Amino acid sequence: MRSSRRVYEGRIINLRIDDVTLDDGRTHAYEIVEHPGAVCVIAQPTPSEIVMIRQYRPAIDRPLWEVPAGKLDSGERPVECAARELREETGYRCERVRELWTFYTSPGFCDERLHLCLAEGLTAGPAEPEPYERIQVEVMPLAQAWEMVTRDEIPDAKTQIALAWAYRKRIGT
Amino acid sequence: MRSSRRVYEGRIINLRIDDVTLDDGRTHAYEIVEHPGAVCVIAQPTPSEIVMIRQYRPAIDRPLWEVPAGKLDSGERPVECAARELREETGYRCERVRELWTFYTSPGFCDERLHLCLAEGLTAGPAEPEPYERIQVEVMPLAQAWEMVTRDEIPDAKTQIALAWAYRKRIGT
Numbered sequence: 001m002r003s004s005r006r007v008y009e010g011r012i013i014n015l016r017i018d019d020v021t022l023d024d025g026r027t028h029a030y031e032i033v034e035h036p037g038a039v040c041v042i043a044q045p046t047p048s049e050i051v052m053i054r055q056y057r058p059a060i061d062r063p064l065w066e067v068p069a070g071k072l073d074s075g076e077r078p079v080e081c082a083a084r085e086l087r088e089e090t091g092y093r094c095e096r097v098r099e100l101w102t103f104y105t106s107p108g109f110c111d112e113r114l115h116l117c118l119a120e121g122l123t124a125g126p127a128e129p130e131p132y133e134r135i136q137v138e139v140m141p142l143a144q145a146w147e148m149v150t151r152d153e154i155p156d157a158k159t160q161i162a163l164a165w166a167y168r169k170r171i172g173t
Numbered sequence: 174m175r176s177s178r179r180v181y182e183g184r185i186i187n188l189r190i191d192d193v194t195l196d197d198g199r200t201h202a203y204e205i206v207e208h209p210g211a212v213c214v215i216a217q218p219t220p221s222e223i224v225m226i227r228q229y230r231p232a233i234d235r236p237l238w239e240v241p242a243g244k245l246d247s248g249e250r251p252v253e254c255a256a257r258e259l260r261e262e263t264g265y266r267c268e269r270v271r272e273l274w275t276f277y278t279s280p281g282f283c284d285e286r287l288h289l290c291l292a293e294g295l296t297a298g299p300a301e302p303e304p305y306e307r308i309q310v311e312v313m314p315l316a317q318a319w320e321m322v323t324r325d326e327i328p329d330a331k332t333q334i335a336l337a338w339a340y341r342k343r344i345g346t
Binding site: 002007008010011012013015017018020022023024026028029030031032033035038057058059060064066069071100101102103104105106107108109110111112113114131132134149150151152155156157158160161164167168171 | 175180181183184185186188190191193195196197199201202203204205206208211230231232233237239242244273274275276277278279280281282283284285286287304305307322323324325328329330331333334337340341344
């Protein structure tokens with residue numbers, strides 16, 4: 001049993017408090033962030049490389065190496081979003097996109113779900129960033145990218161998951 | 174340059190709006206969720222297994238298989254938090270904890286950083302869950318857990334990263 005009250009409605013996220021009654025009759029309040037969901041994209045010009053981007057992230061006040069990613073537009077399918085974000089952020093066009101699996105980024109307090117997508121059949125082209133985006137693109141060797149993860153130089157969840165998939169694929173598991 | 178206003182202060186998270194002025198003079202508003210940070214724990218009774226928990230997650234209204242994890246208490250070191258959460262959620266005591274690396278769960282709008290920790294020297298014991306926690310513990314074969322990831326049956330970011338680390342360790346890379 002739960003009751004719910006909205007405390008903030010924003011441009012990208014909403015915040016609500018749910019009072020959930022447990023099986024022992026006690027009620028516990030949960031702060032819940034609502035997010036539209038997003039995609040992240042594995043794009044490999046060759047099997048030993050991966051397309052990475054670097055951008056400043058205001059929420060953590062630092063730049064971060066990440067795989068291309070972005071929020072789902074209303075009604076947009078994850079594979080369409082992946083092709084769009086890859087093109088806008090990096091300039092790469094792709095012939096096809098396959099969704100591999102999903103993950104909640106922080107299910108303790110947030111409903112954001114990311115769709116891990118693989119873009120294949122790549123062709124380089126001009127990027128189309130949003131006016132507020134400043135994005136550096138680099139094609140990085142997989143081995144170097146994972147080394148950077150282990151040195152805590154790529155502290156981004158979706159990127160670590162994308163690299164794990166690409167690595168397992170590379171070694172044939 | 175930025176100005177900042179707090180719109181919500183909660184029990185676990187806060188929400189603020191930052192107006193960030195870019196190099197072209199334009200101002201862009203960012204919704205930012207503040208979180209105290211957390212740990213997740215790799216605990217392997219044998220090299221081919223991993224300790225997993227299953228619990229209902231109100232934010233996504235479903236139960237989820239996850240590695241043990243939890244928020245940092247004020248002033249608590251990640252390795253201390255990892256040993257505590259492992260004991261409370263699963264009953265396993267450990268002789269030592271090592272921090273492997275970190276990741277931001279969703280750096281586009283949230284400052285939550287997770288510390289990926291490895292707990293070694295395990296001894297089973299009684300769990301000590303919070304009154305509101307209902308946690309099922311299972312020691313799962315690594316291979317089975319990764320299979321479940323690929324079938325979208327473990328859609329949790331921290332758990333996918335923990336399994337990726339354990340798998341690479343297992344095959345000696």
